[in-house]
Amino acid sequence: MLADPAAARDGKQFAALGKEHRRLSAIVEVAGRLRKAEDELAGTRELIAVSDPELAAMARADAQSLEAEIATLEVKLKPLLVPRDPVDDRPAIIEIRAGTGGDEAALFAADLFRMYCRYAERHPGWKVEILSLSDGTLGGVKDAVIKINGENAYGEMRWESGVHRVQRVPATEAQGRIHTSAATVAVLPEAEEVDVKIEDKDLRIDVFRSSGPGGQSVNTTDSAVRITHIPTGIVVSQQDQKSQLQNKLRGMQVLRARLFDFVLQKQEAERARVRKTAVGTGDRSAKIRTYNFPQNRVTDHRIGLTLHNLPGVLDGDIGELLEGLRLAADEERMAG
Numbered sequence: 001m002l003a004d005p006a007a008a009r010d011g012k013q014f015a016a017l018g019k020e021h022r023r024l025s026a027i028v029e030v031a032g033r034l035r036k037a038e039d040e041l042a043g044t045r046e047l048i049a050v051s052d053p054e055l056a057a058m059a060r061a062d063a064q065s066l067e068a069e070i071a072t073l074e075v076k077l078k079p080l081l082v083p084r085d086p087v088d089d090r091p092a093i094i095e096i097r098a099g100t101g102g103d104e105a106a107l108f109a110a111d112l113f114r115m116y117c118r119y120a121e122r123h124p125g126w127k128v129e130i131l132s133l134s135d136g137t138l139g140g141v142k143d144a145v146i147k148i149n150g151e152n153a154y155g156e157m158r159w160e161s162g163v164h165r166v167q168r169v170p171a172t173e174a175q176g177r178i179h180t181s182a183a184t185v186a187v188l189p190e191a192e193e194v195d196v197k198i199e200d201k202d203l204r205i206d207v208f209r210s211s212g213p214g215g216q217s218v219n220t221t222d223s224a225v226r227i228t229h230i231p232t233g234i235v236v237s238q239q240d241q242k243s244q245l246q247n248k249l250r251g252m253q254v255l256r257a258r259l260f261d262f263v264l265q266k267q268e269a270e271r272a273r274v275r276k277t278a279v280g281t282g283d284r285s286a287k288i289r290t291y292n293f294p295q296n297r298v299t300d301h302r303i304g305l306t307l308h309n310l311p312g313v314l315d316g317d318i319g320e321l322l323e324g325l326r327l328a329a330d331e332e333r334m335a336g
Contacts, residue, residue, distance in 0.1 A: 019089055019151070027080045034073040041066040079330040087264070088155025090189035093257045097143040098136065099163065101181025106140025108166040108291075109183040111314050113144045116160075118316025126150030131250055132240045138171075145254060147190065154189040159302075159325040161187045162286045168293030178294060182287075190253070191260035198256065204228040205248070210239040227251045234258050289321075303328045 001007055002017050044066060047059035096112050098105040113133075120128045131145040148157065165182045173179065206226040224239035225247040236258065238251035289300045291310060298313045298321070299306045305324045307313060313321070 023080075023084065027077070030073055030077045030080060034070065034077060037066050037070050037073060041070065078334055082330065082333045085155065087189040088152055088158075090154045091150070092148045092154040092157045093131070093145065093188040093190055093254065094148065094157065094160070095143065095145050095186040095188070095254075096141065097184045097186075098141065099182035099184050101166075101179065103136065103138050103140055104166075104168075104170045104179055105181040105183055106136030106142055107138060107170075108140075108164070108181050109136075109144070110139060110141040111166075111291075112164060112183055112185065113141050113146070115314050115316055115318065116146065116148075116157075119318050120146075120148045120150075120153075122316060123150065126153060130240075131254060132238055154187065156322055156326070157187050158189075159187075159322070159329065160185050160288075162288035164289050164291065165287055166291045166293070168291075186261075188257040188261040189264070191256040196256055196259045196263070198229070198252075198259070202230050204230060207244055223247060225251050227255055229255060229259065232259065232262060234262070300324065 002014070002021060007014050007017055041063060044059050044063045048056050048063065050056055050059075094116055096109050096116075098109040101108070117128050120126045127149045129147040129149065131147055133144045134142040136142045163182050163184055165180060167178055167180050169176055170179050204227075206228075207222045208224045208226065209222055210224040223242060223244045224237070225244060226235065226237045227248070228235050234255065236251045236255045238247040238254070241247045241250060288302055289298065291298050291314070293310060296308050296310045297306060298308075298310055300321055303324050305321065307320060309317065
């Protein structure tokens with residue numbers, strides 16, 4: 001299909017075929033190694049029966065090695081054969097909001113914002129785009145929305161949705177008491193025009209003057225936009241851009257992603273009724289992870305994984321956590 005000139009003329013179809021080719025190539029590569037190892041094992045087992053004791057002993061050793069290799073390849077192949085969620089390759093829109101805990105929660109939200117940006121910046125082929133950023137006091141963040149572009153961005157980041165909890169002594173705490181604060185993270189797949197149909201009659205658009213740090217065209221014109229989707233009650237506010245049109249376009253991008261996620265969440269809730277999920281459905285109200293500063297500990301409660309490398313994790317070293325969640329999700333899909 002990639003060799004068809006008609007596919008090359010359709011950029012969108014050509015990109016989709018390229019992604020599918022890469023997915024299938026990984027299966028073919030592992031399956032080829034597995035078939036070769038099985039053929040070698042069959043030949044080696046024939047040598048075990050020969051009369052030469054030295055040759056038979058060597059064949060037995062080779063057979064053990066090949067059996068171990070085959071077992072490893074089978075484990076590697078099974079997840080590749082499970083159909084992937086078609087939205088995994090979409091860009092990921094990550095919303096971070098300070099929860100309970102006042103200024104300390106806003107500081108923790110800023111930590112999470114930096115953590116995801118650092119991870120994405122180091123990830124080969126990924127790019128980060130800040131859609132909105134609302135600063136809090138003391139260098140914290142009230143809420144932030146970032147978009148990560150790159151292969152499998154949503155598929156890799158989707159399990160970060162939920163409540164992240166921090167336990168530490170705030171800088172403002174004079175008596176050294178440990179406080180518990182929280183921030184919520186929502187990871188949404190970017191929606192395309194065909195995914196959700198938004199009628200103009202279902203929207204209420206309000207404009208208002210931007211707040212926050214000043215600048216050219218900021219705080220001087222009614223450039224900020226608030227979009228309300230009346231049927232669902234979803235509200236999106238955007239004020240980072242200089243013009244009302246730019247803010248409206250950004251706001252519609254986030255609204256479309258939230259509506260698409262709304263549909264996906266309903267579908268996931270239906271599937272969850274018939275099976276137990278290993279890593280959860282990304283429920284925003286579920287506590288998924290605790291960052292404990294006194295013990296230098298990060299614990300993901302869904303898979304029971306604890307790391308004693310809190311500074312590294314907050315600096316974007318979250319690969320081990322994401323890999324553990326991916327493996328748990330793969331096991332669940334294979335069981336299904």
